[in-house]
Amino acid sequence: MAEPLRIALAGLGTVGTGVIRLIETNAELIARRAGRPIAITSVSARDRSKDRGVDLSPYAWEDDLTSMASRGDVDVVVELVGGSDGPALTLARNTIAGGKALVTANKAMVAHHGLELARRAEDAGVALKFEAAVAGGIPVIKGLSEGAAANAIDRVYGILNGTCNYILSTMEDTGRDFADVLSEAQMLGYAEADPTFDIEGVDAAHKLAILASIGFGARLDFASVDTAGISRILAADIAQAAALGFVIRLIGMAELESADGSCRLFQRVQPHLVPVDHPLAHVDGATNAVVAEGNFMGRLLFQGAGAGDGPTASAVVADIIDIARGEKGATFSMPVSELEEMPRAQSGHRRGRNYIRFIVPDKPGVLAEITAAMRDADVSIESLIQKGRAEAGGEVLLAMVTHEGPESAVTRALELLDGSDSLAQPPLVMTIVGK
Structure with a gap:
């Protein structure tokens, strides 16, 4: 068998430790599918002494995560730190500049700096992959960029944030108000101590901008996503929706609009009323679901766990396996120079x-x-x-x-x-x- 693909792992939170467990548990299976073993050589996190429930002694420790890309025993850097800027972005740039592949679950960084990083990766001839950045363990990036590659995609929409979906479906089941269910979600670990990015729709907007770029061949345009969250929804809204035959879900929607021979891009995240017989109405708890509509394939539904150590780690390792196989591909399904700059579509005529x-x-x-x-x-x-x-x-x-x-x-x-x-x-x- 070929030489191992050597991994540096930055970030040892829930997903990072999940990646270690997955690679250790399924090492033989992964090696057979990748064509070579996957070996973690070094790790980094803020607190070296913290007990994370995994044995870190086989791996070299780096106090400065931004220097991991310069190690001679690393082929791929996996960034699981988070944040659109700061150390995560520095590490991403250093990794690509050092001629190493980058795998990340960082949707904020991709939404804000994805085009820059993709261009750098193209110039350096290395892979940049981020399946885990959107919808956790659901292979929607691969589904759009590979499985649906022959189709002209007209619309992509879905439930992109598990925290919001858990809160809304729990309000629906129990009749409780938003603040009460949010507190429970924080206690159970479904919501962060500062839940703003989730409940105000920002996290879903990051993911939607990425999906729109891949689905439509458009340049990333996160700034044009019209965003509203769920914090103003009352238990009474849930009840009234039910009486009318609907459920409430936070949905991100991206759609192409053609006018005067040019395409405009509509992107919006906001709560919607969903008919009870619509597929998205049955997506409960912390589950995510993405619908893509293409001119030959029709409607595809991707559904599964949108977060958690196992599903997200699975998506991260799937990207690593692709790199081990030598499958690089264009970051956003086509070269950056081929991505179309699409003006923002106005919503008034909709x-x-x-x-x-x-x-x-x-x-x-x-x-x-x-x-x-x-x-x-x-x-x-x-x-x-x-x-x-x-x-x-x-x-x-x-x-x-x-x-x-x-x-x-x-x-x-x-x-x-x-x-x-x-x-x-x-x-x-x-x-x-x-x-």
Whole structure:
């Protein structure tokens, strides 16, 4: 058998220790599939003395992780530190400059610096792989860049954040409010101590930008992802959605729009109402799911564990096996120079149905003012629900579902209501996913 592929592992958190366990447990199987053994030679983390439940004595320890790329006994550096900049980015640049392959699970770094790193990797003739950066153990990167490579992809969308999906599906099952379920998710390890990136949609936006680039052959454009999270969703919203035949899920959606002979890229992360008979409605807990629609393959659904030591480590090691086999490939499915710069698509012309929720004081004239604004903006109301909230001092939850119409009409209606004494807090708008 060929000489081992030698690995330096930066970051020994849940995923890093999972990679060690996987490589040690399945060493013989991995070697047979890779055509050569995979050998970890060095590791690095912030705290050398911490007990991580794995034996680190066989591996050299590097106090400065950014220097791992200069070691002579390393062919591939695996970056599991995280963060879009700082030591992770320095390590990535040093690795590629040193002529070594890079494997990372760092979606933030890829979303912000992926084009730069891909260009550097092309110039250096080394592999840059990040299957674990999107949807944990689901092979969606490989599925889009290889399995669906012959297709023109029209739309990519899905549930891209396990923390949000756990919170929403738990609220759905228990009737509890957001803050209570978030605390539980933190206690169980599904949410970080600072959950902002997850619950405000940033993590999902990082992943969506990466999927859009690979799926559409577009230059990465994270800054153009329209992003909203789930922190304003109430248990009452969950209940109203259920009464209407929907569940609420945080969905990232990327879609190509053609106009005047050019393509524009629509990218959005926000909570949606999903019909109960839609495949995404049955994605519960910390699971992720990605749907891709192509002109010849039709609709593909990728579903599985979106996080965790085992699934994410599996994706990391799959990338290492590809490198061991000599399978390099273009980072974003085609050379950086071939990626198309697509202008941001505006959303006002997009047509659909919406759920709009208001929290209003329980007093005469409020409903008339809101419905008048809808009328003046040419928003047609399909159904309207009013529910008292005694615990909130007499405020009332007012929810409506609109008939299909342009987003610009809903935006105009809310502009007409902006600053009104009839609103106790800003309205919440959620798009309804079509079947």
